[in-house]
Amino acid sequence: MPQKYTLSDLIHLMARLREPDTGCPWDLAQTYRTITASTIEEAYEVVDAIDRDDYEHLKEELGDLLFQVVFYSQLASEEGRWDFDDVASAITSKLVRRHPHVFPDGTLASRRSSVAEPEQATIKQNWEAIKQQERAEKGKLGLLDDVPRALPAVIRAEKLQKRVAKVGFDWPDHAGVIDKIREELAEVEQAIASKDAAHIEEELGDLLFTCVNLTRHCRISSEQALRAANQKFENRFAALEADLGAQGLSPEEASEAQLESAWERVKRIEKGAK
Incomplete structure (x- = not known):
């Protein structure tokens, strides 16, 4: 052994x-x-x-x-x-400090009564108040000061949005976000028409940022959703390669029409399997 x-x-x-x-x-x-x-x-x-x-x-x-x-x-x-x-x-x-509902005396050995179960809203409010105090003690007084810049952009966008939503800077529901996506998409189209690369990048960034906001309002992790989409695309493309292979073709050899036809067959088979 x-x-x-x-x-x-x-x-x-x-x-x-x-x-x-x-x-x-x-x-x-x-x-x-x-x-x-x-x-x-x-x-x-x-x-x-x-x-x-x-x-x-x-x-x-x-x-x-x-x-x-x-x-x-x-x-x-x-x-x-x-x-x-x-x-x-x-x-x-x-963690002991941030969980007074579990460690009431602020020590690892302390334990609350199993009868006195705190409300979720109170737990969340205390958690945020403690974190804000910790930020102040570190000299980070701005609400967004301690959101790490090294985070992947999608994850950081979600954290920034969640942070400001806690002080009421947010849409009341997803409908407003969808309207904003339409607005941002129109601005992307205008930027593309202008052929200004810096402007296109800026507007695409705004569109992506707003899409992250929509996933947040739908209570879905943007990172998780995008990872799932990546995996779905990877699976479908592998199936496309197999489909073309059965015809003696590789993706490089196939025409645009053959690629599109194989892609649609893969999607139909996938939907049928569901």
């Missing part, structure tokens, strides 16, 4: 990898910035495993993501800043 390692073992392994004389040259050469791309990639691989319901693979991907946290913590520890325990302590303290 393989040896069962613990979190302490992983932290020890990371320290060994960074030992100046006997560590790994690659790991020794890394900095906070050089591993950020890997962090983003590992996070997306976690999401991909979940999307595919591949929970055995998810265990591996979560380990890869955890290793990123351990790596950053090792770098900070070497610089005398903080270590992994400080990271764990900080997130625990923050």
Whole structure:
């Protein structure tokens, strides 16, 4: 039976990898910035495993993501800043503070009575008030100051919209958003007619931003919806390749009419299967 390692073992392994004389040259050469791309990639691989319901693979991907946290913590520890325990302590303290309905005395050991169940509206109101206080303590007084700029654009658009909606800066329902999409689409058409590349980019950005607003009003994640659309397109194109292959053709060899015909057949078959 393989040896069962613990979190302490992983932290020890990371320290060994960074030992100046006997560590790994690659790991020794890394900095906070050089591993950020890997962090983003590992996070997306976690999401991909979940999307595919591949929970055995998810265990591996979560380990890869955890290793990123351990790596950053090792770098900070070497610089005398903080270590992994400080990271764990900080997130625990923050979550205890943000859940007074679970930890009424503000300590991890405290417990509310099972009878006194708080209302969801109260929980949400307290959560937002605590987060606003935390932002103020960090010197981030603007409502949008702490929305990370490095987020994928679609996710950041949704977070910006959710944040301002909490102070009433929002459409009352999805009908207004649909009207705004029509308005933005007309402006895109005008921009395209002008052949001004910068103007076209601006107007397309406005249209995309408003589409994100519509998914939010429909209580759907824009990122999730777009990932699903990507997967649907990928599946359909694979079916198109198979359809053309049965005719002895590849997509490169097929005419525009043959591609369109195969695409429509694939869509009909897909609808029939449903």
